[in-house]
Amino acid sequence: xxxxxxxxxxxxxxxxxxxxxxxxxxxxxxxxxxxxxxxxxxxxxxxxxxxxxxxxxxxxxxxxxxxxxxxxxxxxxxxxxxxxxxxxxxxxxxxxxxxxxxxxxxxxxxxxxxxxxxxxxxxxxxxxxxxxxxxxxxxxxxxxxxxxxxxxxxxxxxxxxxxxxxxxxxxxxxxxxxxxxxxxxxxxxxxxxxxxxxxxxxxxxxxxxxxxxxxxxxxxxxxxxxxxxxxxxxxxxxxxxxxxxxxxxxxxxxxxxxxxxxxxxxxxxxxxxxxxxxxxxxx
Numbered sequence: 001x002x003x004x005x006x007x008x009x010x011x012x013x014x015x016x017x018x019x020x021x022x023x024x025x026x027x028x029x030x031x032x033x034x035x036x037x038x039x040x041x042x043x044x045x046x047x048x049x050x051x052x053x054x055x056x057x058x059x060x061x062x063x064x065x066x067x068x069x070x071x072x073x074x075x076x077x078x079x080x081x082x083x084x085x086x087x088x089x090x091x092x093x094x095x096x097x098x099x100x101x102x103x104x105x106x107x108x109x110x111x112x113x114x115x116x117x118x119x120x121x122x123x124x125x126x127x128x129x130x131x132x133x134x135x136x137x138x139x140x141x142x143x144x145x146x147x148x149x150x151x152x153x154x155x156x157x158x159x160x161x162x163x164x165x166x167x168x169x170x171x172x173x174x175x176x177x178x179x180x181x182x183x184x185x186x187x188x189x190x191x192x193x194x195x196x197x198x199x200x201x202x203x204x205x206x207x208x209x210x211x212x213x214x215x216x217x218x219x220x221x222x223x224x225x226x227x228x229x230x231x232x233x234x235x236x237x238x239x240x241x242x243x244x245x246x247x248x249x250x251x252x253x254x255x256x257x258x259x260x261x262x263x264x265x266x267x268x269x270x271x272x273x274x275x276x277x278x279x280x281x282x283x
Contacts (some may be wrong), residue, residue, distance in 0.1 A: 007129035036070040052089035053097055053279050055080055060104050060274045067112055067193055075112035079105050083121070090128075095275075097282035098128050100143050103148045110152060122152040125268075126161060135168035139181045142168075144268030146188060155192045162189050166201045179205060183214055184264035190218060220275035 043062040049055035063078035086093075086101045093101070102125035109118035125145050132138045141166040150158035162185050172178035177202070182201050189198035202211035267273060273280050 011204050024261075032070050036066060038072045039066045039070070040074045040077045043081045047081055047084065051279075052085060052092035053094075053282070055089070056085045056093070056097065056101050057274050057277055057280050058271060059085060060101070060108065061276070063108050063112075064270065064275065067108065068136060072112040073115075074190075075108065076114045076117055079108055079112075079114075079117060085119075086124075094282050095132055095137070096141070096268075097280050099125055099145065100268040100270075100273040100280065100282050102128060103144060103268040104274055106148050106152050115152075118152045122148050125149075125159075129161070134171070136166050136171040136173075139165060139172060140265040141268060143184055143188065143265045148268070150192065159189060159192055159194050162192075163197055163201070166204050169204070179210070180264050183218075186214070187218055 031060065036110050039062055039270060043059050046055055046058045046062065050056060054130050059078060059082040063075050063082065066078055067075045076085075082105055086098060086105070090098050102121045106118045106121035106125065109115070109121060125218060129138055129141055129145050142161065146161050146165075148156045150162060169178050169181045182204060186198040186201040189195075189201060199211070199215070205211060225233060273282055
């Protein structure tokens with residue numbers, strides 16, 4: 001009796017053990033570690049994609065997916081695959097794609113807390129920008145590179161490239177385009193608290209009336225000076241003429257709205273050029 005009972009228990013344990021065994025035909029079980037590793041392998045596998053733009057876009061999106069879904073671990077491994085593509089296949093990419101690629105690597109590296117890789121990528125973006133043979137074409141990408149430089153390398157580095165760009169803009173033939181470029185560069189310098197640099201940028205046009213008007217517009221279109229110049233009060237603000245003390249207090253408290261952003265050039269950010277795409281928007 002005891003022998004039969006012991007045999008039954010052993011048989012039950014054997015069945016339980018077999019049931020708990022992992023079978024090679026089982027579905028791949030998800031875990032953060034396993035999923036992250038598979039994503040890194042996917043980035044490595046993507047290096048065999050023949051088209052350089054498609055390859056770079058895939059690698060950057062995989063790095064971003066790792067960051068969003070699994071945290072910072074593994075992001076830099078995936079981004080190094082993208083840097084390999086940029087280093088080895090740069091000639092197969094447009095200048096826009098190369099610059100956007102390095103800027104995107106810097107952005108994603110910063111998000112992943114890899115300051116070393118971010119610094120390397122931002123520095124390389126500057127190098128690639130300055131390598132462009134046509135100074136007028138460089139101006140299309142100055143704002144995108146300077147934006148990332150300010151975040152990764154600091155304001156002084158961004159100021160340095162913006163100040164150089166004022167001379168590059170001299171190669172832009174169309175007056176309106178050249179002025180739009182310099183106005184955007186000056187606005188960026190003002191945002192970086194380099195007021196002398198911004199004013200010097202506007203003066204490069206050699207038209208004091210235009211540069212003065214540009215500064216008034218950047219101060220904000222409804223500033224008191226601009227309004228007084230037109231013989232008007234700022235829109236939306238009423239000051240009672242019969243109560244001068246109260247009116248003065250209202251003026252003192254009034255903060256003009258910001259001037260519109262001075263958009264110029266082509267975007268280089270990851271979300272604009274690569275995110276969620278099978279190929280980049282770079283042309």
